[in-house]
Amino acid sequence: MILRSFASFIFALAATSVITSAATAAEKPNIVFIFADDMCFDTIANFGHPEIQTPHLDALARRGTTFTHAYNMGSWSGAVCVASRTMLNSGRYVWNANAIHKTSENERQQGRWWSELMKSAGYRTYMTGKWHCAASAEKSFDVARDIRPGMPKDTRDGYNRPAPDGSDPWSPSDPKFGGYWQGGTHWSKVVANHAEDFLQEAASQEDPFFMYLAFNAPHDPRQSPQEYVDRYPSDSVAVPKNFQPFYPYAESIGCGKGLRDERLGPFPRTEHAVQVHRGEYYALITHMDDQIGRILKAVEASGKSDNTWIFFTADHGLAVGQHGLFGKQNMYDHSVRVPFIAVGPGVKANAKIDQPIYLQDVMPTTLELAGTAKPDFVEFHSVLPILAGQPGTLEEVYGCYLNLQRSIRTDKYKLIVYPKAKTVRLFDIKKDPLEMHDLAGEAAMQPTVKDLFTRLQALQKSMNDDLVLEL
Incomplete structure (x- = not known):
């Protein structure tokens, strides 16, 4: 047994050295990081979604390895993307990121920021799209263009729709509503335009490049050209099996009528409204997918694709x-779990890894590829050892939202705790991946509830989470 374990270790170590060999070579690998916003883990056709059209992301997944269980920890605010992106760029777990997010410009100036670390490793850095961090984007990157706010400007017509009688003042393709159309060119197209420009410039540069390409899509207002909207007629869009007209704990967990995201659809939720919103969601994803196709084509045209790593993920789902919810401020997999694709030299093609990771693990992964040591303050972990065949180390996935929700997920169960509602929910995620059947009230499951609750408290301590939970 000991000999077998030692042999496995040596094999994994050798495999890791193959994948990371470029970091010690004269020419470091280029890195293209493509980031979506509000994109649920399953909204890629290659992952088994029966309706959505994502041919370019499908092709990317076939070229590389997909981590099927990538997670965001959660948020200290309703703007979950701020927390996710601060974690991503600072390398810190959620509550430690919260402690520094308002002063992250100081962090950047002191070199404790993803882009600054890549600069120190010899990379020329490029950025376009959504930022939503307190640190200066323009100063974070060597080249930064069209830095966008947290979301395109919304309008009252985009909320509480469609009405029960079917009337709807909103049109996702009409430029008069502004939003993604503000400025005359759809924001997703702008990201691709700049990416093409960056890659043309990078083709003639000797320095390795790090590109941070952040789409606002598919965040609301979910707007795309009519030809994309027409691909998803609402009456043909499936209603999720876990649809509910109301979520019974919505108000007590911060996901009620006062939350902006939740006001997009009418109360109570109707199947038709959900079909309309999901169709527009899919349309915006498909439009973004076409822009990603342009970026991938530009990588090939640069002549540097053989030594370029590509990562695709999203800030949250x-x-x-x-579940009767419209936003991302909850602990269900549809909101905390995201797609995560890695493509690069030595990465196995058309492969899937079920080992859980945090999406922010991409940051130390790129540091390892760049051949720079991971700083002590970076708490996330490189996924290169897992790509090389080593087992992952994350056994419990932590989740939080304000002081209103906590969760712990293992390979079999998820426990969700609602402190204000004095309620816990337990799901067997192997048998019930849509999280529809709450087991917390069953007498036979009480030992599991207590065990997971104790483990969650231990996780809280390791996360510097000072919320006191009681069972």
Whole structure:
């Protein structure tokens, strides 16, 4: 047994050295990081979604390895993307990121920021799209263009729709509503335009490049050209199996009528409204997918694709009608779990890894590829050892939202705790991946509830989470 374990270790170590060999070579690998916003883990056709059209992301997944269980920890605010992106760029777990997010410009100036670390490793850095961090984007990157706010400007017509009688003042393709159309060119197209420009410039540069390409899509207002909207007629869009007209704990967990995201759809939720919103969600994803196709083509045209790593993920997911919710401020997989694709030299093609990771693990992964030591303050972990065949180390996935929700997820169960509602929910995620059947009230499951609750408290301590939970 000991010899077998030692042999496995040596094999994994050798495999890791193959994948990371470029970091010690004269020419460091280029890195293209493509980031979506509000994109649920399953909204890629290659992952088994029966309706959505994502041919370019499908092709990317076939070229590399997909981590099927990538997570965001949660948020200290309703703007979950701020927390996710601060974690991503600072390398810190959620509550430690919260402690520094308002002063992250100081962190950047002191070199404790993803882009600054990549600069120190010899990379020329490029950025376009959504930022939503307190640190200066323009100063964070060597080249930064069209830095966008947290979301395109919304309008009252985009909320509480469609009405029960079917009337709807909103049109996702009409430029008069502004939003993604503000400025005359759809924001997703702008990201691709700049990416093409960056890659043309990078083709003639000797320095390795790090590109941070952040789409606002598919965040609301979910707007795309009519030809994309027409691909998803609402009456043909499936209603999620875990649809509910109301979520019974919505108000006590901060996901009620006072939350902006939740006001997009009418109360009570209707199947038709969910179909309309999901169709527009899919349309915006498909439009973004076409822009990603342009970026991938530009990588090939640069002549540097053989030594370029590509990562695709999102800052968090979105409910869009699941469990009676529309937003991402909850602990269900549709809102905390995201797609995560890695493509690069030595990465196994058309492969999937079920080992859980945090999406922010991409940050130390790129540091390892760049051949720079991970700083002590970076708490997330490189996924290169897992890509090389080593077992992952994350056994419990932590989740939080304000002081209103906590969760712990193992390979079999998820426990969700609602402190204000004095309620816990337990799901067997192997048998019930849509999290529809709450087991917390069953007498036979009480030992599991207590065990997971104790483990969650231990996780809280390791996360510097000072919320006191009581069972």
